[in-house]
Amino acid sequence: MNIPTLLLLLLVAQHALYGAAWWVGAMVLRLPRMAALHWMGYCLLLACSLLLHALDLGLSEGLLVALRNAGMLLACMSVRRGLALFLQRDPRDMEQLGVLIGYLLIAAAIGPQTDQLVARHALMGCALAWVLCRMGAEQVSALRDEFGVRAAWVLALPPIVLGLGLAVRGLHGWWFDVHVGLRLTDDSQGNEMLLLTVLALSTLFQFSLLYLVTFRLLKKLHRLSQQDSLTGLLNRRAWDQALGTERQRLRRRPGPLALLVIDVDHFKRINDVYGHAAGDAALVAVGRALQNVARATDVVARLGGEEFGILLLDTDVPGATAAAERVRHEVSQLQVSHGLEMISFTVSVGAAVQPATESESLRLDELQACADAALYRAKAEGRNRVVIEHFGQQPRLRMA
Incomplete structure (x- = not known):
């Protein structure tokens, strides 16, 4: 051979x-x-x-x-x-x-x-x-x-x-x-x-x-x-990575930054009255609404349960206010079918805005903590509303 x-x-x-x-x-x-x-x-x-x-x-x-x-x-x-x-x-x-x-x-x-x-x-x-x-x-x-x-x-x-x-x-x-x-x-x-x-x-x-x-x-x-299995949005792990990436970017090029935390009002009631399938459908609908409102450069994630977050790059107080109001209004127009019934619901939005002057000194986890505090106040004041937190100022309430 x-x-x-x-x-x-x-x-x-x-x-x-x-x-x-x-x-x-x-x-x-x-x-x-x-x-x-x-x-x-x-x-x-x-x-x-x-x-x-x-x-x-x-x-x-x-x-x-x-x-x-x-x-x-x-x-x-x-x-x-x-x-x-x-x-x-x-x-x-x-x-x-x-x-x-x-x-x-x-x-x-x-x-x-x-x-x-x-x-x-x-x-x-x-x-x-x-x-x-x-x-x-x-x-x-x-x-x-x-x-x-x-x-x-x-x-x-x-x-x-x-x-x-x-x-x-x-x-x-x-x-x-x-x-x-x-x-x-x-x-x-x-x-x-x-x-x-x-x-x-x-x-x-x-x-x-x-x-x-x-x-x-x-x-x-x-x-x-990095993807939430229910809504298709980024999950909490990807959200934390996005915050870290943005922190590095702000060190190189300071600029304003806004963070929105959105929570579905009375979500437990939806699950208790209509069942978890209806609750899941509501979360999916909210996720789609947030994607429709957000810009291509924004980061949208489901942070856990009925809580969502949007990271708005290069956004000041007026821009964050307008974006938060669009989110609140968009969700208020949603209706999720459950048998012969149509389920409507609202969201509360807490927003925190970091000015460009504080890009190098402020930690983004502090920014998120401020947005969480604003969300807590929005829910305490009656829900279906937006509270804007601007560092150095008192929280400002915007009624529905």
């Missing part, structure tokens, strides 16, 4: 193992199923195609070449389609179908004769190069915003390099009429280099796919760890 045969069998075993891993990922680990199954198909098709170079099935060389080429082309189309599904891009089915039909028509025109194997090999190289290079270009386009241009190119290089290498190899053999090495088990230095290159690039490509899946999973877990 020569070195090319050993390398080829190693490639077959490698892709069979990768295929089994993607199947486990799709069926057991709940990876993106359609993408993982396409990648499994790519691995198994490529393994079968490579195995046809080593097996003696008693078939003509022309038929073996046709089967090997068809398997490799379908394998590359499968991985490209799976990657497009994973990245939520157009899978380009019509383009891929056109490439497949074009290849079959040109291959039929060339004919199955043994003296045309070099031409068919060159055609295969060009078809694979088209699919692989297009896949690499689509990766760069899809990943550059998420990973950066440099990382996107690193992830896209393996299929592009492999595709160009296959095209060059096929066209070189056709142009110079080189028949040696058309079968990958032929003992030649060219086959050794090709198989080593494919072994390295396929390993790198599989790790690239695994990196994409792992990165998406970690990103999803990070998002879930």
Whole structure:
């Protein structure tokens, strides 16, 4: 057994193992199923195609070449389609179908004769190069915003390099009429280099796919760890992180800052009279109302229970007052259905405003404590109202 045969069998075993891993990922680990199954198909098709170079099935060389080429082309189309599904891009089915039909028509025109194997090999190289290079270009386009241009190119290089290498190899053999090495088990230095290159690039490509899946999973877990499961707003942990980030920003660029703490009035009564499902629906409605009122730069979070918070960047007393009144008014217009009844409710809002002159001296936890005190007064004064706390002044009550 020569070195090319050993390398080829190693490639077959490698892709069979990768295929089994993607199947486990799709069926057991709940990876993106359609993408993982396409990648499994790519691995198994490529393994079968490579195995046809080593097996003696008693078939003509022309038929073996046709089967090997068809398997490799379908394998590359499968991985490209799976990657497009994973990245939520157009899978380009019509383009891929056109490439497949074009290849079959040109291959039929060339004919199955043994003296045309070099031409068919060159055609295969060009078809694979088209699919692989297009896949690499689509990766760069899809990943550059998420990973950066440099990382996107690193992830896209393996299929592009492999595709160009296959095209060059096929066209070189056709142009110079080189028949040696058309079968990958032929003992030649060219086959050794090709198989080593494919072994390295396929390993790198599989790790690239695994990196994409792992990165998406970690990103999803990070998002879930910072998201309130009921309302979809940030949770208390993310709120505290946002306060810390804002503290750092204010040290570099002082400015006014406002913080609103919102509490649903008589929320326990809603749960007691209408049930917890109605209470949850009320909280969801409040969360949506706060998102509608807030600006894109504001931070909106559910602080716990029926309490919410909004961090208003670069906002002074008039701005905080207007924002708090919009919140109170928006929620007062809400109605949540419960059977044949419509539930209405209100909120109390406590606001604290930090002037730009105190950006460096005041701690944000003190700002939140002041907003909590303002909220307590708003509830004590009858609810459904806003109390604004401005440092250095007494709390100011705004009646509903």
